[in-house]
Amino acid sequence: MKDFPEPVSRLIAELKELPGIGAKSAQRITFHILRASVDDAQHLARAIQNVKEKIVSCSVCNNVTDDDPCAYCSSPDRNSRLICVVEEPPNVVAIEKTHEFKGRYHVLMGSLSPLSGIGPEQLKIAGLLSRLVDGEVEEVILATNPNVEGEATAIYLSRLIKPLGVKVTRIAMGIPVGSELDYADEVTVGKALEGRREY
Amino acid sequence: MKDFPEPVSRLIAELKELPGIGAKSAQRITFHILRASVDDAQHLARAIQNVKEKIVSCSVCNNVTDDDPCAYCSSPDRNSRLICVVEEPPNVVAIEKTHEFKGRYHVLMGSLSPLSGIGPEQLKIAGLLSRLVDGEVEEVILATNPNVEGEATAIYLSRLIKPLGVKVTRIAMGIPVGSELDYADEVTVGKALEGRREY
Numbered sequence: 001m002k003d004f005p006e007p008v009s010r011l012i013a014e015l016k017e018l019p020g021i022g023a024k025s026a027q028r029i030t031f032h033i034l035r036a037s038v039d040d041a042q043h044l045a046r047a048i049q050n051v052k053e054k055i056v057s058c059s060v061c062n063n064v065t066d067d068d069p070c071a072y073c074s075s076p077d078r079n080s081r082l083i084c085v086v087e088e089p090p091n092v093v094a095i096e097k098t099h100e101f102k103g104r105y106h107v108l109m110g111s112l113s114p115l116s117g118i119g120p121e122q123l124k125i126a127g128l129l130s131r132l133v134d135g136e137v138e139e140v141i142l143a144t145n146p147n148v149e150g151e152a153t154a155i156y157l158s159r160l161i162k163p164l165g166v167k168v169t170r171i172a173m174g175i176p177v178g179s180e181l182d183y184a185d186e187v188t189v190g191k192a193l194e195g196r197r198e199y
Numbered sequence: 200m201k202d203f204p205e206p207v208s209r210l211i212a213e214l215k216e217l218p219g220i221g222a223k224s225a226q227r228i229t230f231h232i233l234r235a236s237v238d239d240a241q242h243l244a245r246a247i248q249n250v251k252e253k254i255v256s257c258s259v260c261n262n263v264t265d266d267d268p269c270a271y272c273s274s275p276d277r278n279s280r281l282i283c284v285v286e287e288p289p290n291v292v293a294i295e296k297t298h299e300f301k302g303r304y305h306v307l308m309g310s311l312s313p314l315s316g317i318g319p320e321q322l323k324i325a326g327l328l329s330r331l332v333d334g335e336v337e338e339v340i341l342a343t344n345p346n347v348e349g350e351a352t353a354i355y356l357s358r359l360i361k362p363l364g365v366k367v368t369r370i371a372m373g374i375p376v377g378s379e380l381d382y383a384d385e386v387t388v389g390k391a392l393e394g395r396r397e398y
Contacts, residue, residue: 003292005265007253011246017239018228027289029217033247034254034263040216041251045244047210048232052240054206055233064233066204089233090226093203182223 008034060131062107062124064089072105079103081138085128085157087111087145091181095143098190103141106131111149112156120156128157132164139167141196145180146173158199169196207233259330261306261323263288271304278302280337284327284356286310286344294342302340305330310348311355319355327356331363338366345372345390 003009008030015026033041057063058070065071072078072092082103086092092105108123131137140161144150158168172195175184184192202208207229214225232240256262257269264270271277271291281302285291291304307322330336339360343349357367373391374383383391 003295004288005254005263007246007249007265008263011250014243014246017243019231020224020227025219028219030250031287031289032218033250038251041247044213044216045247047206047213048240048244048247050206051210051229051232052237055204064204064207066206088230089203090230096202182226 058107060127061105062109062127063092063105077102080136082141083128083131083137083139084141084143086143086181087150087153091143091145094181094184094186094189095193097186098193100190100193101141108144108153111144111153113149123153125157125160129160129164132161132166135165137166139169141193142168142170142199143181143193146171146175146177147180154199162199168199170199171196257306259326260304261308261326262291262304276301279335281340282327282330282336282338283340283342285342286349286352290342290344300340307343307352310343310352312348322352324356324359328359328363331360331365334364336365338368341367341369345370 012026058065060069060073085106142154144153171192211225257264259268259272284305341353343352
């Protein structure tokens with residue numbers, strides 16, 4: 001005969017496109033939504049639409065924000081002489097959780113990965129360099145992930161930034177090598193910040 | 200400082216409510232959606248809304264459908280003397296894939312589970328019995344899951360249905376095709392022995 005009714009098949013197909021969701025999970029989630037109240041389903045759908053409508057990339061640091069420039073870039077309480085460079089927006093939250101860092105951020109939106117075709121042009125590097133030309137920034141902390149790509153990115157950036165007369169530091173390998181920033185607990189991330197060394 | 204912007208936190212929270220999605224997956228999916236095109240996100244949101252707007256429960260068999268009664272119940276090509284009882288709508292698709300069954304279905308919308316507070320009143324049993332009173336149905340195949348709850352449900356239903364003079368059968372339990380005897384648990388091997396058939 002046939003498969004599920006078209007709206008059911010379509011939702012299963014849409015969910016399968018999401019990272020970490022296979023065919024069985026997509027089906028389970030779809031039937032969960034079918035059993036849920038109309039309001040609950042509507043809240044989920046609206047949350048998806050909302051995030052696309054309201055969230056933009058900060059024009060200064062590229063972090064996700066509902067107000068450009070973002071709260072980190074516009075806060076007068078943060079130290080503008082210090083920029084912490086991270087790969088992705090969730091990394092900012094990981095560092096904030098340590099309560100150890102009160103400077104600004106710069107989100108690269110990725111890391112150098114020749115195998116995936118991600119070179120320097122695909123990363124938000126030009127914007128970072130433009131933030132360093134007026135001489136206000138004294139130190140750039142490279143907090144890219146302590147894996148191959150993050151390390152390559154850190155080395156690449158340090159070679160670009162040092163000639164500008166800006167101190168460049170790298171977070172310490174207190175974070176387990178091969179892991180990712182997001183997965184480390186805040187004490188470990190704090191130790192890594194505290195133990196940074198000059199490149 | 201603070202967490203993610205509110206629309207981001209909200210989507211993460213909504214996704215965490217879905218079965219099998221933890222905090223990390225919810226965050227990963229949220230940032231996947233943030234990176235996706237507005238169209239792709241809109242398709243996902245619309246698919247969720249669509250499924251709630253267009254899908255109803257078949258008034259005869261309780262299966263999910265966009266047209267009541269469902270295609271299985273309204274098709275003149277299916278054998279009305281045979282009803283296959285399953286727990287959930289996806290089970291119907293699992294049976295359809297065999298191309299072996301051309302009768303009707305009845306979806307119980309669950310199985311007996313006293314520990315989860317699911318008794319006979321929570322299942323679509325009354326509707327099943329009402330389909331058996333006119334004497335057209337000759338056989339009810341109980342295809343509930345071969346686990347404790349499914350087995351209890353099958354036994355409960357057989358006791359209700361047999362007095363109506365309708366033949367009640369249970370799907371065979373045994374070693375899955377393509378599997379090996381060594382990998383099956385002893386209860387399954389026991390069921391396979393018990394259900395042996397003459398060659």
